[in-house]
Amino acid sequence: MSKQRHEPSHVEKSLNIWAIVLIIWSIYRAKFGTSLPLWFDEFIAKPLVFILPVYLFIKYIEKTAFLKSINFIKKNILKEIFIGLIIGITFLFMLYFGYSSKEGVQVTNFVNIFAKPWYLIYIILISFATSISEEVLSRGFILKRLYETSKNIYTSSIFASILFFF
Numbered sequence: 001m002s003k004q005r006h007e008p009s010h011v012e013k014s015l016n017i018w019a020i021v022l023i024i025w026s027i028y029r030a031k032f033g034t035s036l037p038l039w040f041d042e043f044i045a046k047p048l049v050f051i052l053p054v055y056l057f058i059k060y061i062e063k064t065a066f067l068k069s070i071n072f073i074k075k076n077i078l079k080e081i082f083i084g085l086i087i088g089i090t091f092l093f094m095l096y097f098g099y100s101s102k103e104g105v106q107v108t109n110f111v112n113i114f115a116k117p118w119y120l121i122y123i124i125l126i127s128f129a130t131s132i133s134e135e136v137l138s139r140g141f142i143l144k145r146l147y148e149t150s151k152n153i154y155t156s157s158i159f160a161s162i163l164f165f166f
Contacts, residue, residue, distance in 0.1 A: 014145040017057050018163060021137060024049050039122075042129040050133040054141045070140030138164040 008016070028045060036045070058069045143160040150156050 011145050011149040017053050018142055042126050046133040050137045071144055
C-alpha cells in the first residue's frame with residue numbers, strides 16, 4: 001500500500017509560521033522573562049521574532065511584495081492614523097477617569113506621566129512598535145490568509161483573534 005504525501009496548503013504553511021513565532025517567543029519569554037529592557041523587547045526582539053519570519057515567508061515562499069502582501073495600503077493612511085489616535089485618546093481619558101473615580105487611588109502617578117514629555121513620547125513609541133509587530137503577524141499575515149482561503153470574514157476574524165490571544 002503506497003502512502004500519499006500530503007502537501008500542506010498555503011494557509012497551513014502560514015499557520016506553521018505563526019506556530020514557529022509562538023514557540024520562539026515563548027522560549028524567549030521563558031528564558032529572559034521581563035529582565036531585559038522594554039525597549040529591547042519591543043524594538044529588537046519582537047520585530048526579529050514576529051516580523052522577520054513573516055517577511056522571509058512572503059519573500060521566499062509567496063514571492064510577493066511584503067507591504068502589499070500584508071495589506072498595508074497607503075491610501076487614506078492619514079485618515080486611519082487620525083481615527084486610531086482619536087480612539088487611543090478616548091481610551092486614555094477613560095483610564096484617567098477610571099483611576100480618578102476609584103476610591104483611595106492616587107491620580108498623581110497617572111498625571112505625573114504628562115509632567116515628563118520624554119516619558120510620554122517613550123510610551124507612545126513603545127506602543128507603536130508593539131502594535132506594528134503584533135498586527136503585522138496577526139492581522140496582516142494570518143487574517144489575510146485565513147480570509148483568502150475561507151472567504152468568510154467572520155470565521156476568519158474569530159480564528160485570527162483566538163490565535164492573537166495565544
